Amino acid sequence: MIDIETIILEDNNEYIITKRINDNNTEYLLLNNSSDPSVFCIRKIVVENKENYIEGLDSKEEFDRILNKIQE
Amino acid sequence: MDTNTDYSSFDESISFINNKNYQEKYNEALNRSIQRKKRIREREIKIQKRNKALRSSALATVIAISVVVGTPKVNHQILVNKAIDYQKQQIAMMMSEGNQNYTEEQMLGLMDMLGDEKGIEMATNQNWQDYCRDNGYTEVTYVSDGGNYSTREPSIRVLRNYLEEEAIKRMKENTDENGDFVFPNLHDGGKQR
Numbered sequence: 001m002i003d004i005e006t007i008i009l010e011d012n013n014e015y016i017i018t019k020r021i022n023d024n025n026t027e028y029l030l031l032n033n034s035s036d037p038s039v040f041c042i043r044k045i046v047v048e049n050k051e052n053y054i055e056g057l058d059s060k061e062e063f064d065r066i067l068n069k070i071q072e
Numbered sequence: 073m074d075t076n077t078d079y080s081s082f083d084e085s086i087s088f089i090n091n092k093n094y095q096e097k098y099n100e101a102l103n104r105s106i107q108r109k110k111r112i113r114e115r116e117i118k119i120q121k122r123n124k125a126l127r128s129s130a131l132a133t134v135i136a137i138s139v140v141v142g143t144p145k146v147n148h149q150i151l152v153n154k155a156i157d158y159q160k161q162q163i164a165m166m167m168s169e170g171n172q173n174y175t176e177e178q179m180l181g182l183m184d185m186l187g188d189e190k191g192i193e194m195a196t197n198q199n200w201q202d203y204c205r206d207n208g209y210t211e212v213t214y215v216s217d218g219g220n221y222s223t224r225e226p227s228i229r230v231l232r233n234y235l236e237e238e239a240i241k242r243m244k245e246n247t248d249e250n251g252d253f254v255f256p257n258l259h260d261g262g263k264q265r
Contacts, residue, residue, distance in 0.1 A: 004122040010110040017117065018130050030134060034122075037130030038097060041104035045114060052114035057105045070134055 006034060007054065015041070021069055028066045029054065042066050101134075 005017040015031035018040075022028075026044050033039035042063060046055045057063050 002122065003119050005117045006120050007112060007117045009104075009112065010107065011104075016122065016130060018134070030131070032130035032134070039104075040097075040101050040130070040134050041107070042101070043105065046111075053111040054114055055111050056108035059106070060102060063102050063105045067134070070131075 007031070009041075009043075013039075019070060021066060023066060023069060030070055 006014050007017065008014050009031070014034045016034050016037070017029050018032045019030040020027055021030065026046075028042055028044045031041050031043060042057060043054045044057060046053050057066070
């Protein structure tokens with residue numbers, strides 16, 4: 001057993017933070033649904049007023065770029 | 073066996089078996105990723121104890137989707153090799169951590185990687201026991217203690233061999249006439265089509 005970070009997203013499902021990736025000075029999170037690991041999404045951490053927020057991506061291009069980076 | 077492997081950069085093959093439609097999953101993931109309705113504070117992240125195999129299989133699924141989307145044609149032999157390597161790594165990792173027995177959870181995790189939702193049943197069913205017998209693994213013991221299943225060390229080797237052969241068989245049966253890997257439909261409980 002290992003420590004795993006989880007978070008509940010806006011769909012009220014719990015997601016596991018499977019991987020953290022840095023790209024262009026932004027940290028991205030690979031999130032997998034804890035009930036069905038094949039359900040996943042990618043979010044990024046944005047800083048606003050010294051607070052860190054988890055936010056959706058802006059485009060398909062950004063999604064593809066990070067998805068490809070995950071397999072590197 | 074190399075026990076210093078980076079488990080964060082493995083295998084796409086196992087999750088090929090787990091997914092009936094990678095393009096659909098890709099589109100769903102894309103939509104979820106671009107979802108911006110609500111910002112969530114990072115401090116809402118919680119730390120929990122979880123099975124390592126769950127995390128591994130989740131990452132493998134994503135890598136599989138990424139690979140397939142970016143590379144329409146995949147050499148299935150490479151996938152087979154990676155599947156085998158990954159299974160060996162998983163077992164080596166468990167052994168290096170001092171596990172003399174497989175717990176039910178560990179076996180389930182391994183079996184999940186072969187796309188069998190009834191993992192423990194697969195590990196204990198007649199096919200596996202027949203495989204052990206047919207290959208001369210007479211030392212195999214199987215212990216059921218109040219629902220906690222375990223096998224002794226020799227069985228780990230048998231299980232590994234079984235997984236390897238099963239992975240190769242499934243991969244080869246999902247190759248088209250051009251030798252390219254095609255996406256299997258295994259949503260019938262993990263059984264081969």
